[in-house]
Structures are given as structure tokens and as C-alpha cells.
Amino acid sequence: MLRIGSTVLGVSNVPRAAAFWTQALGYVPREEMTDDWVVLVPADGNGAQLSLGRSRTPVQTHPRVHLDLYAQDAADQAAEVDRLLSLGAHRVDWDAYPPDPDFVVLADPDGNRFCVIDTSRD
Structure with a gap:
């Protein structure tokens, strides 16, 4: 059976997005961040992962x-x-x-x- 492993957000600046979401959610990087990708996990180990990947796609006004x-x-x-x-x-x-x-x-x-x-x- 499959399960959701991570929610992925496309961002234009991974380090800036990681700074915001780590402070917003109390998350930490799972491994070393690159300019293109990072997986954030709850600092206390409980909760869903949030992955941030660099994207050139514009933000949707009404995201699905x-x-x-x-x-x-x-x-x-x-x-x-x-x-x-x-x-x-x-x-x-x-x-x-x-x-x-x-x-x-x-x-x-x-x-x-x-x-x-x-x-x-x-």
C-alpha cells in the first residue's frame, strides 16, 4: 500500500523558502540543502515532511x-x-x-x- 511521503512546494529560491518554512513550522533540513532541493522534517520527529524544489513555473493565483x-x-x-x-x-x-x-x-x-x-x- 502506498502512503504520502512528502508534500512538495515549487519555489524560486530554496534557501529563502527553507528559512521561512523552518521558522514557520519548527522544521529542520533532513540533509544538507542545495540550491535546488531540500527536505524539511519536524524537529521533534512528529509530522509530515515538506520538500522544497526549485521551480521556474509561476505561482498559481488559485492553486489546485x-x-x-x-x-x-x-x-x-x-x-x-x-x-x-x-x-x-x-x-x-x-x-x-x-x-x-x-x-x-x-x-x-x-x-x-x-x-x-x-x-x-x-
């Missing part, structure tokens, strides 16, 4: 695949959004927000969209 990062509640979500913004993420003017969203759309320094979800809501 993205990361959802879970926050415990609205206060945690707000604090995490602020922390991620301070690390270099930016808010995305998302045109598909529902009336009362439980998520905030951000983009990493390469423009890859991701969401921070308030998981306390149904």
Missing part, C-alpha cells in the same frame, strides 16, 4: 493544491497569522472568502498560498 495549517482557536489563529507575517508571509486578497471564514489565506515569500485554519469552529 495548498497547505492548511491548523490553529487551536481564533486567538491562536490570529497570533499565528501575525507570527507568519513577521517571518515574511503576506496576506492574500482572496476573492473566494465565504461570509464568515474560518481560514485566512497567506502566501509565503515565494507567493505559494496557504491557509491558517481556526479548528475550533465547526
Whole structure:
């Protein structure tokens, strides 16, 4: 039976992306990073891998695949959004927000969209 080994993000600058995602998620490189590739793993050993590969493909405005990062509640979500913004993420003017969203759309320094979800809501 197959299992997912790693989620891969295409980025234009692997070292810059690795700096952002290691701080954002508390991950560390699994092995030495190159200018083209790095696999990041949780520092505590628990969780999914995130691989960053250099790509020349432009970022999609409405990506078909993205990361959802879970926050415990609205206060945690707000604090995490602020922390991620301070690390270099930016808010995305998302045109598909529902009336009362439980998520905030951000983009990493390469423009890859991701969401921070308030998981306390149904």
C-alpha cells in the first residue's frame, strides 16, 4: 500500500523558502540543502515532511493544491497569522472568502498560498 511521503512546494529560491518554512513550522533540513532541493522534517520527529524544489513555473493565483495549517482557536489563529507575517508571509486578497471564514489565506515569500485554519469552529 502506498502512503504520502512528502508534500512538495515549487519555489524560486530554496534557501529563502527553507528559512521561512523552518521558522514557520519548527522544521529542520533532513540533509544538507542545495540550491535546488531540500527536505524539511519536524524537529521533534512528529509530522509530515515538506520538500522544497526549485521551480521556474509561476505561482498559481488559485492553486489546485495548498497547505492548511491548523490553529487551536481564533486567538491562536490570529497570533499565528501575525507570527507568519513577521517571518515574511503576506496576506492574500482572496476573492473566494465565504461570509464568515474560518481560514485566512497567506502566501509565503515565494507567493505559494496557504491557509491558517481556526479548528475550533465547526
